Amino acid sequence: MNVSTAILERRAEKMFDPTFVINDDQATELLANATLSPTAFNIQNWRIVRVKDTALRQKIRESAWNQDKVTDASLLFVLCADLNAWVKEPARYWKDAPQMYQDMLIPAIDAYYRNKPQVQRDEAMRSCGMLAMSIMLLAQEQGWHSCPMDGFDFDAVGKLINLPEDHVISLMIAVGKRTQESFPRVGKLTLNEICFEDTF
Numbered sequence: 001m002n003v004s005t006a007i008l009e010r011r012a013e014k015m016f017d018p019t020f021v022i023n024d025d026q027a028t029e030l031l032a033n034a035t036l037s038p039t040a041f042n043i044q045n046w047r048i049v050r051v052k053d054t055a056l057r058q059k060i061r062e063s064a065w066n067q068d069k070v071t072d073a074s075l076l077f078v079l080c081a082d083l084n085a086w087v088k089e090p091a092r093y094w095k096d097a098p099q100m101y102q103d104m105l106i107p108a109i110d111a112y113y114r115n116k117p118q119v120q121r122d123e124a125m126r127s128c129g130m131l132a133m134s135i136m137l138l139a140q141e142q143g144w145h146s147c148p149m150d151g152f153d154f155d156a157v158g159k160l161i162n163l164p165e166d167h168v169i170s171l172m173i174a175v176g177k178r179t180q181e182s183f184p185r186v187g188k189l190t191l192n193e194i195c196f197e198d199t200f
């Protein structure tokens with residue numbers, strides 16, 4: 001499947017087949033490929049919780065508007081980010097790069113994020129957004145389906161997954177096999193409404 005087809009065919013699916021299984025190797029490959037997505041300064045600040053435990057899935061579903069896909073999809077990922085990834089051994093993000101780049105970029109990381117909580121949080125959401133789309137397109141390529149979700153109680157889900165103090169949740173993604181065709185896309189704005197040339 002080429003990228004355009006994956007983009008054109010991806011939909012936010014509502015109902016998933018609870019008997020359809022994506023195995024551990026397939027899930028690992030999906031995540032290994034998806035985490036090749038870009039992050040600013042290569043800080044890879046995303047942290048992914050794959051929820052396998054069925055009782056935990058049920059509790060998350062209760063905090064997520066009772067959305068069936070939370071329990072029924074083969075895979076459920078909570079995409080989180082470490083707000084302090086920038087300060088946790090940043091040299092590792094440029095290990096093996098030419099020394100010139102290491103000397104330039106490692107101090108630049110510090111300057112970009114230190115004392116800037118809004119930037120740290122924005123970066124968390126940017127990185128997870130990139131990761132989310134990669135997960136969904138890679139899933140599409142496999143013939144699977146997906147749904148991104150922010151329809152849940154972030155504090156409650158954070159408690160359920162033991163979210164560390166300096167981490168945030170960005171969104172959840174369900175991946176599996178849909179049980180029904182999605183209805184045609186609705187309400188798409190025209191390019192004229194959303195694209196501008198040079199300035200607003």
Ligand SMILES: Cc1cc2nc3c(=O)[nH]c(=O)nc-3n(C[C@H](O)[C@H](O)[C@H](O)COP(=O)(O)O)c2cc1C
Pocket residue numbers: 010011012013014067147148149150151152171182185
């Ligand atoms: C960040 C984000 C959160 C979303 N949350 C939910 C959700 O909680 N439940 C749901 O059924 N769909 C959710 N959606 C799906 C959107 O409603 C859907 O992407 C949009 O209506 C466009 O439909 P399409 O993705 O099928 O083209 C979410 C999408 C995004 C990007």
